[in-house]
Amino acid sequence: MEFSSKLLENAVYEMSQLPGIGKRTALRLVLHLLKQPEAQTGRLANALGSLRKDIKFCSNCHNISDVVLCEICANPKRDKSLVCVVEDIRDVMAIENTSQYNGLYHVLGGKISPMEGIGPQDLTIQSLVEKVKNGAIRELIFAMSSTMEGDTTNFYIYKQIQDHELTTSTIARGIAVGDELEFADEITLGRSIIHRIPFESSLKANG
Amino acid sequence: MEFSSKLLENAVYEMSQLPGIGKRTALRLVLHLLKQPEAQTGRLANALGSLRKDIKFCSNCHNISDVVLCEICANPKRDKSLVCVVEDIRDVMAIENTSQYNGLYHVLGGKISPMEGIGPQDLTIQSLVEKVKNGAIRELIFAMSSTMEGDTTNFYIYKQIQDHELTTSTIARGIAVGDELEFADEITLGRSIIHRIPFESSLKANG
Structure with missing residues (x-):
């Protein structure tokens, strides 16, 4: 892609570094931002910047x-x-x-x-x-x-x-609630039989 | 979605304002940025900020x-x-x-x-x-x-x-170069017949 503007090219390049976002999508996103009020881009840029700068991880659980x-x-x-x-x-x-x-x-x-x-x-x-x-x-x-x-x-x-x-x-691994048995894969269905649970416990979980 | 961090919530919200990016994708993108070096987020934020601030439109063609x-x-x-x-x-x-x-x-x-x-x-x-x-x-x-x-x-x-x-x-609207006629829609095919071009001109275009 050849761009008429270095600023645009740079923004598209940085946007396309995100996972799952190619050059075309990046261009679409950047052009969208250009059509919105300037404040929106500012808020996005600030939110990303301060997230990265000020983010903390819990000292106990690392969340x-x-x-x-x-x-x-x-x-x-x-x-x-x-x-x-x-x-x-x-x-x-x-x-x-x-x-x-x-x-x-x-x-x-x-x-x-x-x-x-x-x-x-x-x-x-x-x-x-x-x-x-x-x-x-x-x-x-x-x-x-x-x-x-x-x-x-x-x-x-x-x-x-x-x-x-x-x-x-x-x-527990098993059949998802609401799923039909016939569509479950063999490994999941097999595990759900091996690790079957007492019927009384299942009643309790439903309540 | 409930977030454990206002900074994270804010970044995800701003990211999800982009077209075609929902909350889940926004969270994935933001978490990706958190795992990359801090400089990458800085470059993205700067590129977006300066694009919006310094972008010009050509006075003649508005590009x-x-x-x-x-x-x-x-x-x-x-x-x-x-x-x-x-x-x-x-x-x-x-x-x-x-x-x-x-x-x-x-x-x-x-x-x-x-x-x-x-x-x-x-x-x-x-x-x-x-x-x-x-x-x-x-x-x-x-x-x-x-x-x-x-x-x-x-x-x-x-x-x-x-x-x-x-x-x-x-x-000109017509059948794309390399396309099979049988897969073309009727309107396009119809137009390509109405607006048919002299065979000699098509030879020139190929050369």
Whole structure:
């Protein structure tokens, strides 16, 4: 693409560095901004700048936060001996939305992925192991996504903490609520049979 | 969505104001930026800010430009009596890429669209009419997209300039080069038959 303006070219280039946004989409977005009031572009630029400059990560769970200790970790009503290990803030938001969880989180910041050059030292695993060593955690729930990388990460953490006295669990895999059996993949359906639950418990969950 | 950080929420909100970017995509983009070096976010914010602040529009053709008179309008080798009317800079870039056009452009900045609240006064039509009145234009090529809005805009401009002595034309509509006839829509195929061209001319265009 040849641009008639260096400013435009530069804005399009920087926009196209975002994942899933090619040059054409970037140009469309930038032209849209040019048609909107100048204040909108200013707000976007400021929001991105101050996010990057002032963002903090909770000193306990490593979630994104505006303060040193995030709202969840600072909440006295939360069960601090129950910790759910997740990949990033999106998982925290998803689980919070269920209103079914009253423990704390530990945000790893990604998963072990040799293909992408992400090793254990790039994640907050060491801090999690320290917490376990201090004996403050009663149960650890692994809630990583069900991929090879997720399983690897779970297993790596498990090896480091298995000698300590605590319960470990993973979230249940199975047929989604409302899904038809015939459309489920074999592995999920197989797991949902192996890990079947007493009928009485399922009644309780529905209520 | 409930966010643990106002900074994050704000950045996601501003990002989701862009067309075609919902809250989830915005969150993905913002989290991506957080994982990249801080300099990248700074460059994006700066590029957008200075684009909006310092961008100029060519005083003659209204194309986006860094200078008062854009490169195309300032080029002495260009035929200044031939003007191609287009919607925005993307059309200029597309036509320039063909290397088949040696005239100037007139960028309208959109098309007349009552549905979107865009009237003739929101476009640079008045400036085009002035140019025609000054008698500097020998031929006007309408190269708007072939939609109802595009046709309306063409017709609106045509009505304003029809009493002046100049040639008007529109770009040819027809079967795309390399396309199979059987997959073409009837309207396009019909037009390509009505506006058929002498075989000798088509030989020249191929060479």
